[in-house]
Amino acid sequence: MLNPMLFDLIAMVLKVAVALLIALQVAPIMVWVERRQAAMIQRRVGPNRVGLFGFRMFGLGQPLADTIKLIFKEDFVPKQANKVFYVMAPMITGLAGLVAIVGLPLGSYVEVFGTRVNLQPVELNAGFLYLFAVSALGVYGAALAGWSSNNKYALLGGLRASAQMVSYEIAMGMSLLPIVIIFGTLNMQDIIAAQSGHLLFGFLPAWGVFYAPVSMCIFVVCMFAETNRLPFDLAEGEAELVAGFLTEYGSMRWSLFFLGEYAMMTTLSGLAVCLFFGGYEIPWLPQTRILELLTGAGLGRELALWVMFPLGLGVLLGKIAVFMFLFVQARFTLPRFRYDQLMDLGWKIMFPFALANLVVSAVWAAIAKFGLP
Amino acid sequence: MLSLPEMGLYFSFLLFLIGLFTVMFRKNILVMMLGVEILLNAANLAFVSASRITGTMDGQVVMFMVMAVAACEAAIGLAMIISLYRAKASVEADDLKLLRG
Amino acid sequence: MGFQEIVFFVMGILAVALGGCLATRRNPVSAAMLLISLMVVLAGMYGMLDAHFAAVAQIIVYAGAIMVVFIFVMMLLNLPPEELRFGTLTVGEIILTIAGIGVAVALGTKVGQGYLVSALQLSEARAPLLPETENLRNVAATMFTDYLWSFELISFLILAAVIGAVVISKRRHGHAESA
Numbered sequence: 001m002l003n004p005m006l007f008d009l010i011a012m013v014l015k016v017a018v019a020l021l022i023a024l025q026v027a028p029i030m031v032w033v034e035r036r037q038a039a040m041i042q043r044r045v046g047p048n049r050v051g052l053f054g055f056r057m058f059g060l061g062q063p064l065a066d067t068i069k070l071i072f073k074e075d076f077v078p079k080q081a082n083k084v085f086y087v088m089a090p091m092i093t094g095l096a097g098l099v100a101i102v103g104l105p106l107g108s109y110v111e112v113f114g115t116r117v118n119l120q121p122v123e124l125n126a127g128f129l130y131l132f133a134v135s136a137l138g139v140y141g142a143a144l145a146g147w148s149s150n151n152k153y154a155l156l157g158g159l160r161a162s163a164q165m166v167s168y169e170i171a172m173g174m175s176l177l178p179i180v181i182i183f184g185t186l187n188m189q190d191i192i193a194a195q196s197g198h199l200l201f202g203f204l205p206a207w208g209v210f211y212a213p214v215s216m217c218i219f220v221v222c223m224f225a226e227t228n229r230l231p232f233d234l235a236e237g238e239a240e241l242v243a244g245f246l247t248e249y250g251s252m253r254w255s256l257f258f259l260g261e262y263a264m265m266t267t268l269s270g271l272a273v274c275l276f277f278g279g280y281e282i283p284w285l286p287q288t289r290i291l292e293l294l295t296g297a298g299l300g301r302e303l304a305l306w307v308m309f310p311l312g313l314g315v316l317l318g319k320i321a322v323f324m325f326l327f328v329q330a331r332f333t334l335p336r337f338r339y340d341q342l343m344d345l346g347w348k349i350m351f352p353f354a355l356a357n358l359v360v361s362a363v364w365a366a367i368a369k370f371g372l373p
Numbered sequence: 374m375l376s377l378p379e380m381g382l383y384f385s386f387l388l389f390l391i392g393l394f395t396v397m398f399r400k401n402i403l404v405m406m407l408g409v410e411i412l413l414n415a416a417n418l419a420f421v422s423a424s425r426i427t428g429t430m431d432g433q434v435v436m437f438m439v440m441a442v443a444a445c446e447a448a449i450g451l452a453m454i455i456s457l458y459r460a461k462a463s464v465e466a467d468d469l470k471l472l473r474g
Numbered sequence: 475m476g477f478q479e480i481v482f483f484v485m486g487i488l489a490v491a492l493g494g495c496l497a498t499r500r501n502p503v504s505a506a507m508l509l510i511s512l513m514v515v516l517a518g519m520y521g522m523l524d525a526h527f528a529a530v531a532q533i534i535v536y537a538g539a540i541m542v543v544f545i546f547v548m549m550l551l552n553l554p555p556e557e558l559r560f561g562t563l564t565v566g567e568i569i570l571t572i573a574g575i576g577v578a579v580a581l582g583t584k585v586g587q588g589y590l591v592s593a594l595q596l597s598e599a600r601a602p603l604l605p606e607t608e609n610l611r612n613v614a615a616t617m618f619t620d621y622l623w624s625f626e627l628i629s630f631l632i633l634a635a636v637i638g639a640v641v642i643s644k645r646r647h648g649h650a651e652s653a
Contacts (some may be wrong), residue, residue: 082501085503124521125526129534136533136539140545166539166542375479380486387490391497403553408497411512433613435621436528441631449639452638
């Protein structure tokens, strides 16, 4: 009954709103999780006193208190700094993570008034390359932040951070190519559907990680390097370059950088989950089977699909939460790489491994598809 | 009104003019190289619009080749600029007068 | 005018405006950032022309790699903002520029487009194209059958460029500086 283009527009706006809400809410939760988990690893307690209305609530009010403090801090621009780029740099970092997350599929589909609505906010023919492309634009945030601060330490930190991000992007892209070869499509919904239809060897879910384990390892390492997290966080390392490219940033601008960093972590974790770990599908219970069970229990098809949407979204967020746990665990376990070790790892180890992995995967897939010559 | 690819061809022409004026009128070699990149992007837009007009994919394939060539040219040009800066500590085109050209 | 034509027109005007600003910035880094936005707008225009893979490749390669190298060099050299001195042009240059613009106008208007379409009436049989939603498969089919030679030669070119860039920018010890 509605004009189809208007219907598409409203559906897309709502889906984008859900995806952005997820990305924006990750940062406060991660602040609390990171500090409590660090405390557990280091055998202390961590923040557990800040609560609301007199209840302690395990310190869950801590991110709120931090945000209020940061809002009330003085907001300054250094005197000789290039004002336009100084203001723009945290925005670029924040936007790169947020614009990329709308490419993740949040569920399979729902049916509204008979029309099928794909639950992926932005679906291009180029599939997950959109996510990869936009997260590549996050390099400029670090470079501009370092340069516009008019501070030698910040400039060096910014250049190092952007060189690191560009180097590991290459290995990251190359490690995703075997997934394209194996599944034969760039469309993320198709890749997720191909991972849930059947079982490998009779008992394993047919996830991408079992088809391409080396790809997953390379991708996870590059994920750490892209988001400037330990063990690759030389650019923001406190002991080395004051605070790297963040030296001249305070109060809400600094927190905008970290919002962008957490959003980028969420986006890349989401990409890893969708390509390697089955996305929003529960391991031995594909969504087609759940649909059959629910309609068999007499629920009606449209309502069953609407029930499956939060189920799929919850599964996706649960798997992303496992990755975030891994991020924090690695931060407080591994020592930091020195810069030349970091660049050696990126160019001399990750890149040849990713290339060899691509060649082996391509040959294997060709033999599997066409038979031996 | 014009269709999309025809508008693309006209915009490609305008961008080409802008790139041409950037290369002709600026003295900083780095900005001249940015002008060359604008020229190449205008050519890419023309190729993609032409591919849409004729319905074949040749324009898009050639666009990738042009992109690869632009990448190589940018890499070598910037390497030469760095080498030049080490020799003369300046990147203004007016200061490169050794050959009296 | 349809909605798509309006949006494309606005994007094109935005691209030309960004290019115009870019040509008059004093600070090279500002010019480079304007060029990055120009490339992103162009990627949007490619997307509207149904060349989705070209759009994504434009962002990954151009805006995400080539311009990063430009920005690195500008930040490392730490150049002061230049004064905009417009150089003097000779008569020959002005005549050649006007002639060039004339040729471009001739090619860009209906005459040129007619020539373009007729020049592409190829006689060999081509692989039949899938519908427009399969842009990537179509591009791959054309690239790896008709343009395979070019593809392999481009890879050699990139290899040569990488080696050349590393060799050119190495510091030379013990060479006398030319006078």
